[in-house]
Structures are given as C-alpha cells and as structure tokens.
Amino acid sequence: MKIVYKSEVARGQQWAAWLAQHAPDIRFHLWPDTGDDEPVDFLVAWQPPENIAHHFPHLKALFSVGAGADQFDYAALPADLPVVRMIEPGLTQGMVEYITFAVLALHRGMPRYLHQQQQREWLAHACPLASTRRIGVMGLGELGQAALRQLRSLGFDCGGWSRTPHEIDGVACWHGQAQLAGFLARTDILVCLLPLTETTRGLLNSDLFSQLPAGAALVQAGRGPQLNHTDLLAALENGQLQAAILDVTDPEPLPATHPLWQHPGVWITPHIASQTQVESAASALLENIRRWQHGAPMHGVIERNRGY
Template identity: 50%
Template sequence: MTTSFVYKADPERGREWQRLFAEKAPHLDFRLWPDVGDPGAVRYLAMWEPPDNLTERFPNLELAFSIGAGVDQFDLNAIPDHVPLMRMQEPGIATTMQEYVAMAVLSLHRNLIDYIDQQRKAAWQALRVRPASQCRVGILGLGQLGSAVANRLTTLGFACRGWSRTRRHFEGVACFAGNDELTEFLAGSEILICLLPLTDHTRGILDAELFARLPRGASLVNVGRGPHLVAADLLAALDSGQVSAAVLDVFDPEPPPADHPLWHHPRVLMTPHVASMTQPAGAVETVLDNIARHGEGRELIGVVDRQRGY
C-alpha cells in the first residue's frame, strides 16, 4: 500500500523538499499541497499551518511536523492525541538565528541606528565605543534557540545573562529562573532579546511594566513572536527614553498596517520575519530521521509538550 508524505507550506521550498525526498526516500509518495492524492494513504504531514478538519481529512495520519521551531500557529486541540506533533530542530534554524541576533546586538552596541540617523542628516559625529564585555545582554528564553544565541554572543565577548521558566545552566551565562528572579534579570539587561515561546503566559510580556524594570536607555531585540510585544507600550517607552532603540523581526499582524507608527519610528529597525529560516536539506534529514525512529519504535525528537504548548 502507498504511504504518502504531504508538505503544506511555501510551494517554492516545497519543491526543494520534493527533490530531496526523491533522492533520500523514493519509497515515500511525496505530495505538495493541495495535491494530496489518496487522503487515506497520508501518514505524514509537514506544515506551517494545519488544514481544516485534519482528522477527517487524513484519517490515517501518524506524524505531524511543524516546518518552524515554533508551534504557536497550531490549535493543539485540533491534532489528535495519538498523532505526535514535532517542532523543527534542524541545525540551520539555530545557525541563522545566531547570525541575526549577533547582527542586531552588534548594531545596537555599535550605535548603528544613531549613524543611520546621522547619515540622513549629513552629520559627522563619532560616538564612544565600549568593549562588548561591558555590555550586559539578557536573553528571555533559554531553549534550543536561546541557548544557541547565548553561546554565539559569549564568543563575541558580551556579558550574557539568560532567563527561563525553569532553571538552566550554561557556562559563561548568568542564569535566572522563574518569576522571583525576573526583576533581577531585567535590571541587568542593557540589550534584551526575546526568544520565548508564545503561550498564554508569555503573550504581551514585552509591555510597559517590563520595560520599566529595564535599565533606562536599554534596547530591545524581538525575534520571538509578534504577540509577545505590546507595540503601543514600546512606542511610549521609546519616546520617553526608557527604551533607546529596538530591532524587531516579528509583528502582530504580519506585516503591520502601512500606517503603523513602527514603520517610521527613527529608533526602530524592522525586518520581515527572517531571523531564522528552515534549510530544506537539514529539515528533510531531520524529518526522515523521525520517520525512521517512529517505524522502529524509538524516541522521537522535538515532540511538542501539549500541556506547556511548546
């Protein structure tokens, strides 16, 4: 009997997956959405957003894969309990996130926003350079991506600290955990990076109350999810000087409306949700490894904890 794998996301990258599957797993019938073939033959589904009526549409589904590191776009209740959902853990996601955050932190540390403003005004003024070791960078979220970012920033010489819901330990990183230690963590974060998963507890966490606990003149990098940020509170904090600058890669909605003030704020740099991207070759290897594990009854990699939501 035919066994099908369906890819439901960006069709251009899907065609790369299709080529890789033909090379590495020719025994699987690879289908590019919306051409799913026989729905009863579909055992595996990779997607950014799930189709409606998942259970009825694919009654024999065995494994579901998110093509991204996050799963907040999923209604977990719509995925049958017996079907494991796995977030993407291919190496390219972490590598590209490390690159982007390093770029953002260095841009803030070396006053790039100020120099962009000076260039617009044809002004020539050198600003003092501080060693990276004197700049305290705080990372909200020490999961797969947060820990990778902390590792990269410490190699650049930054004084890194990290916060997570439960205690983590990383060499060269001052680690904080739980609500009781959040205030201390924020008070020592001159550049704050948000890499939290989006849950009911973290939605809107980047708000006026949090900004007030940062050192005056701190800056923000949001590469988590758009709904982490209360945009009106950030704009107020920027205008008051409590926050000096922000680099934003994620928004709610995406893209922001054309008249949104973030587009034109002189202390904000914006990018269109490109901080990290799944690399097809690594993603296919990761997915095929989990399919093999499933067939052999071994532990799967990256299974989402439905109670935590990530």
C-alpha cells in the same frame, strides 16, 4: 510510508526532490494531492487543512515547517496527535546570525548612526567594550543557547532567563517569575526568543521595560503578540529604551501608518531572522521519521500543556 506537504509549493518541490534521492521508500505528495487510497502517515504544514481528522484519519504526527508550532489551533487537532516543531541546524545558524547582527548593531549604536546619516550629521559617540555590555536572552531552548554561545565568543557579559532552570557554561541563568526582575535589572540589551504561550503573550510591555536599566535596547525575534507596540513607543519616547530591532510584529506587516515604521530608534525586518534550509530541514524530517519507525522518541515533540 506516505507524507503530505502543505506549505510553500516551491520549497515542497525541493523537499520532494531531496527525499526521492535519499529516501525512495517514502511517498511525498504536495497538498491537495494526497496520492492513492493508502493512508497518509505524516503531514508537514504551517497550517493544516480544516477538519484534519477527516482528511487524515490515520495520521501518525503533524510536523511544523518552522521552529515554532504556536500557529496551530490545538483545539482542532486530535488530542493524541503528536505535534513536532522543526529542529535543524540551518534554522539555528540563521537565528544565531540574526541575533549576533542585532546585538552588535545595538551595541555599536547603529540605529543612531543611520538616523544621523539620513540627517547628514557627522557625529561620533563613545562605545563601551563588549565585556561591559550585559546581554540578556529570554528563552533558553536550542536557539537561545546557540545565540548565547556566539555572543559569549565576542566577549559580551551574557545572562539568560527561562521558565525552567538551566545551567549554561559561562552564562548567568535565572528562571521563573520570581527571578525575572533580577535578570532584567542587569540587562542592557534584551533579546526575546520565547515561544508564544498564554504567559508570554503581551509580556514585553511597560512593566517589563521599566525593570530594565534606563537606556536599554530590545531585540524581538520571538513572536509578534508578545510585544505591546504602544508601550514600546512610550518607552522609546521617554528614554527608558534607546532602540529596538524587531523581526516580528502583530499584525505582520504593520499597517503602513503605524508610527514604528518611521521611528528613528527602530529597525524592522520582515520575519526573516531564521528560515528553514531545504536540505537540512528535509534531513531533520527524515531522521525523525526513521526514529518513529524504530520506536525512538522524535526530536521537537510539543508538550501541549506547556505550549512548546
């Protein structure tokens, strides 16, 4: 069994050390080293090399090093090649921590207080209880559901929306385009954890913002191309939105002169909401490979017609 890893070298070296200890039957190589003439079975990458079929004609699956797999050019991949996104507990926990931090910061008005500090202003503002603050999470996969469980434990009134129906204990759920308006109308803090698809590209725009209660706030931890920056700035200026915390933008980073950098109601973090952890990610990869060896379905296989 042979794996080639094509991503951050330092992390790949850590994966190699972990797999050497826990799976000595697997040969692990860091691109561009592909080992001997024996065929490569699995590729782990953020971006595969061009002409992947030429480099790896016997590939069994392509694994993403992250939770998303929208970075791949599927037209350049063999139609029958399974593409698998990363599902591992360390990545999930990191996203839960970030979403909890962001929601609490917006709930307690921290962007406003930071701006006041910079202006040397000492001014308190009323803050409602968490039970009266309505949180809405868009995207009810592994990350969205984990974040909602944590937010519920803090007493927030939680709702969720996704393309397909879900039932989540203690969470009011909406689904599909027909139910989006109802979900938005009851959402004070909107959290986007959607994958990037043709239907979610540009979704966070003036039309969507206008359906939120006036003075709502946004946490964007999905994908950069989902957010219309011009529409976000307009919503912040006219008061439809009071604040936004962005972990993803398009492009990344934003140009140095972009007005979002300096806006008092905006916090920007450099795509660090959640990162794969070495041991748990390598363990998740190994589990999937063992499942493949035993003929069991792998976790996280992308449905190409859905984009996730």
